[in-house]
Amino acid sequence: MSTRIAACSCGQLTATIVEGPIRVSICHCLACQRRTGSVFGVQARFNKASVTIQGQSRQYVRIGDEGGKATFSFCPNCGATVHYEIEGREDSMTIPVGAFAEPSFPEPTFSVYEERKHAWVGLPLGIEHMA
Incomplete structure (x- = not known):
């Protein structure tokens, strides 16, 4: 595994990762749709010890549908989210896959909040589904 670098749009805020992701997932929740400006969010979770910011x-703290907190860290210049942490998972860090600008990034293996998925969105074969 080679080193990966995620960055904001202006390049001021970066995350350097030296291990592969624990999991790559798609989230169809309405909050992720708003956060990304797209119809879903795609993110990779990493061991926090392997990430250098x-x-x-x-920071922006969002309360999820089930009451959990996610703290999003974004660039104060361009506004792009580069990483976030989820309450209860303090040993990991989550990074939006688009921040890597790496078309060969591993595909998602997990999809959540599919009841909010846009009808025209297709998912990879064999992906694990969670309503």
């Missing part, structure tokens, strides 16, 4: 960030 550089640059300045601001």
Whole structure:
């Protein structure tokens, strides 16, 4: 596994990762749709110890449908989210896959909140589904 670098749009905030992802997932919840400006979010979870963050960030805390907190870190210059942490998973860090700008990034293996999935969205074969 080679080193991967995720960055915001202006390049000021970066995350350097030296291990492969624990899991790559798709989230169809309405909050992820709003966060990404797309019809779903795609993110990769990593062991926090394998991630190095550089640059300045601001945080936004979102309360999920089931009451859990996610703290999103975004660039104060361009506004792009580069990483976030989920309450109860303090040993991991989640990074939006698009921040890597790497078309060969591993495909998602898990899909959640599919009841909010847009009808025209197709998913990879063999993906694990969670309503």
